[in-house]
Amino acid sequence: MAQIKYTNQRVEILDFLKGNTTHPTVEQVYEAVKKKLSRISKATVYQNMKFLAEKGLIQEVNIKGVSRFEPNLEPHHHLICRKCGKIFDFESKELTEYSLRIAKKLKGMTIEASNTNFYGLCKKCKGGNKSFAFEPQN
């Protein structure tokens, strides 16, 4: 059960995602993996991202209607600009542990992971007020 067939395509996708913190889209994963497996199809990448996310090997984050993925390694949190949709990682073991402690109290649930999203306006979208906003990158 829970068998996973490690095809070349899946191995390369996981390899590319490993340690990657840029939240790549399917398009970006496709472009990267194509360098190793030139004949890979974009549909295969789509199918595998979905498959791997369902298996819990990677995490899906949806930003402004586009799926992005990250390896399911160290738990972390996101700062998301509600206007431009830029996303920034930040770590807080404190918060992660606190959340999981709360999750344990929830009856009848299988919780595998948690993450907290913080919403606001990034520096660029906020406009003038420099001292209170976070900065979008890339």
Next chain:
Amino acid sequence: MAQIKYTNQRVEILDFLKGNTTHPTVEQVYEAVKKKLSRISKATVYQNMKFLAEKGLIQEVNIKGVSRFEPNLEPHHHLICRKCGKIFDFESKELTEYSLRIAKKLKGMTIEASNTNFYGLCKKCKGGNKSFAFEPQN
């Protein structure tokens, strides 16, 4: 500034969303509002959902590539099935307050809201093991 023009369309959309905890899609909002304003266009609903979310009057949650919306009232958290994408609300003032306290420590950011997503498998997707999963609804 930050003027919001309260057109009939926007009023009806906000009215439908008020107190609604079902995380409706644009399609669902459109169907509901059409009962009041039969001539409303789906494009108008799309435009307004985007507009209202940017203004911070509603919150967008993206699940499995589809945008869903909820009124931006009481802060709460989500339980999301990584397989079927079903989403369940749950409240924890404790967690919300804790998160916001952490957010205050972050320099140079304007944080307006936060929410924590818990990921796992719901009862249906987990299959046999009844005692450990949460139940999808709707």
Next chain:
DNA sequence: GTACGTGCAAATGATTTGCGTTAAG
């Protein structure tokens, strides 16, 4: 009165699907 919002239809972009072929276990 004027800028902004609306409705419609067409365009776009992301994601999925059908199907004959290929490869993992």
Next chain:
DNA sequence: CTTAACGCAAATCATTTGCACGTAC
């Protein structure tokens, strides 16, 4: 071997856009 995965092209679905007309302030 046999079933699941692949590659490709076509299909689908969510969301956006251009434009002429209407309306909130």
